[in-house]
Amino acid sequence: LQRDAKGQYLFDLLCHHLNLLEKDYFGIRFVDPDKQRHWLEFTKSVVKQMRAQPPFTMCFRVKFYPTDPAALKEEITRYLVFLQIKRDLYHGRLLCKTSDAALLAAYILQAEIGDYDPGKHPEGYSSKFQFFPKHSEKLERKIAEIHKLELSGQTPATSELNFLRKAQTLETYGVDPHPCKDVSGNAAFLAFTPFGFVVLQGNKRVHFIKWNEVTKMKFEGKTFYLYVSQKEEKKIVLTYFAPTPEACKHLWKCGIENQAFYKLEKSSQVRTVSSSNLFFKGSRFRYSGRVAKEVMESSAKIKREPPEIHRAGLVPSRSCPSITHGPRLSSVPRTRRRAVHISIMEGLESLRDSAHSTPVRSASHGDAFAGPGRSSRAESSERVAVIADESYSPADSVLPTPVAEHSLELMLLSRQANGAPCSIEEEKESEAGTPAAEAEGELRALCPGAGSLGPAQAQQVNKFVLSVLRLLLVTVGLLFVLLLLLIVLTESDLDTAFFRDIRQTPEFEQFHYQYFCPLRRWFACKLRAVVNLLIDT
Secondary structure, three states, X not given: OOOOOEHHHHHHHHHHHHOOOOOOOEEEEEEOOOOOEEEOOOOOEHHHHHOOOOXXXXXXXXXXXXXXXXXXXXXXXXXHHHHHXXXXXXXXXXXXXXXXXXXXXHHHHHHXXXXXXXXXXXXXXXXXXXXXXXXXXXXXXXXXXXXXXXXXXXXXXXXXXXXXXXXXXXXXXXXXXXXXXXXXXXXXXXXXXXXEEEEEEOOEEEEEEEHHHEEEEEEEOOEEEEEEEEHHHEEEEEEEEOOOHHHHHHHHHHHHHHHHHHHOOOHHHOOOEEXXXXXXXXXXXXXXXXXXXXXXXXXXXXXXOOOOOOOOOOOOOOOOOOHHHOXXXXXXXXXHHHHHOHHHHHOOOOHHHOOOOOOOOOOOOOOOEOOOOHHHHHOOOOOOEEOEOOOOOOOHHHOOOOOOOHHHHHHHHHHXXXXXXXXXXXXXXXXXXXOHHHHOOHHHHHOOOOOOOOHHHHHHHHHHXXXXXXXXHHHHHHHHHHHHHHHHHHHOOOOOHHHHHHHOOHHHHHHHHHHHHHHHHHHHHHHHHHHHHHHHO
């Protein structure tokens, strides 16, 4: 990768490799040394965004969930969205009632292992696979029953399409949770979906605000503000507190991009947005891609032979691998499996301890799945919608899965080659191995003289310096404009009503004869002296 290569170059290279044309729904995500997530900006240099030494760890993700995933033009796009939603289901982001959970898991089974075969699938075969953070025996029996009796004969493409249609009706479809706290100090998760802004608190959806009701988003430090204008000219401001200023800025940028993508009619309507009302203060950001309507119009024009899809390994994900790679849980009891992997887990830095990540689910998803259908999504934001019997708390893998380190990848491959399947514990802990040293030069690049400062202090110093520089630039610009106006008033022959009224005021006449004329004569004298000096030399 060239040092000056933009994010767009890397993204186009990746989409070409995947033979993907409907690429506007996707993005590249990475995690900084402080475990804060970021989306790669396509208009900026990759190296400057990473602020570290290569190799870089990045992940291919769905950035904008399609409003109707089943309506996507190409099967390859639907398959990649299917993988993302399957990952969301596995990590606890996509909640649903028990019957819906069983149906979604059965669709995954049908798509990846095919029709039920008594010779290949013995009693309890569904328990070998992990679809959710935790299972119950009742849920596993229901999954197997649906797979056996209802889905026989469905091709992988059909099962994936049915999976997408079902997932799209769920309340938490498209949710990318941002952990925050409200003004009372209660924990909450903010998210931006294809339909609007969502706040999840406890086991309820406490706010749903459509995109056309969101008038403004801004942030100051750790505080995020959402300005809403609802029916009957009712205006409210929602205030939430992120764990860090960087997390709050990431939340704000995600909101700006999602609103532009789903709300606007054309990308030409996109404007640069400032996080503050003052020009010289805060951050400025502009969404650089196409909007949803343009993407759908472009997709309708695609005319090519459908590309071949390699479902077993097209987009492998260690956090939620393809079932065709082999069962993810061995037949060893859970307590013994956990003990076996303690030695691996001790040597890894756990992301779940970070204040920037989302806590691990503490309760089972088995019979605790309970939620309304999609119809409540369009109802008033004042209605409280119950999502599940337990608190909404996605797994700590709200952070993206890093690319495998070479040695870890070899270890996992050797285990599979020896007949030992890769367990969920190994997969989840391998996610925590994001090398923090890759971005240790970040602060040096931002503030070379702040070697003894911590990350937060150095960041605050940089922001203060930038604010001062902006203030100076604005001040100089205003003085220059005033000087030009003064010259026009005193020296030009323009005789408009506006200028004439100003010139006839006593204050202006006093300024002109007592201050401006002497100052002009002084400048003229000095200028003649300099010219004579140059001529003499």
